[in-house]
Amino acid sequence: MGEDLHQSRRAVFASVGAGGLALAITACGSGTDTTTAGTAGESSAPQSSAPESGAPQAGGALAKTADIPVGGGTVFKDQKVVVTQPTEGEFKAFSAVCTHKGCVVGSVEGDAIVCPCHNSKFGIADGAVSAGPAEKPLPAQEIKVEGDQIMLA
Known part of the structure; x- marks a missing residue:
């Protein structure tokens, strides 16, 4: 017994x-992290229309163009994608999974996508590593912009 x-x-x-x-x-x-570009002392209100209940299907709306700040971006953790707007009207998307250890990136600060696990930083224009320990860029993701809607392709 x-x-x-x-x-x-x-x-x-x-x-x-x-x-x-x-x-x-x-x-x-x-959740969805809506950290955006800004300077010290500015506060950024959450700017995301991403659905909270799972990833949209290909072609489903991810966000509105107005939700993505010029010179910054927004991390959609549920969808594991980060959408940036390096220059006005130019939208880019990258995998939000850090190439160092697989953490989901946490924010976009200025012109860098930042991983909170080991502080790797990636450029908002091309996903290239701007500060390690990551050695590989974030892979680009396909998006479509139709009118004011940003959709996963």
Whole structure:
């Protein structure tokens, strides 16, 4: 009986640990970060119309053009994509998964897409590494701009 009780306790601890890990992973990876370009002292209101309940299908609206600041960008964590507007009317999209260790990038600060895990930085115009430890650029993602809508291609 002592051995069965000991194994039963292990099973309870293992399942509680796995459930807690799943909850922590879900909490860390959800939501849409709407950090945008700005200078010190300015506050940026959240600027995103991305749906909160999952990734849009190809062709579905991701954001409005007005949601993406000129010289900055917006991270859509649920969709794992970051959309930037390096110059007025020029929209780019990149994978939001950092090429260093696979973290989802956290923000766009000035002209850099920033990964919060190890502070890698990528250019908003081309996804190129501007500060390591990442060594590879963020892969480009296909988007379409129709009117004021930005859609995943």
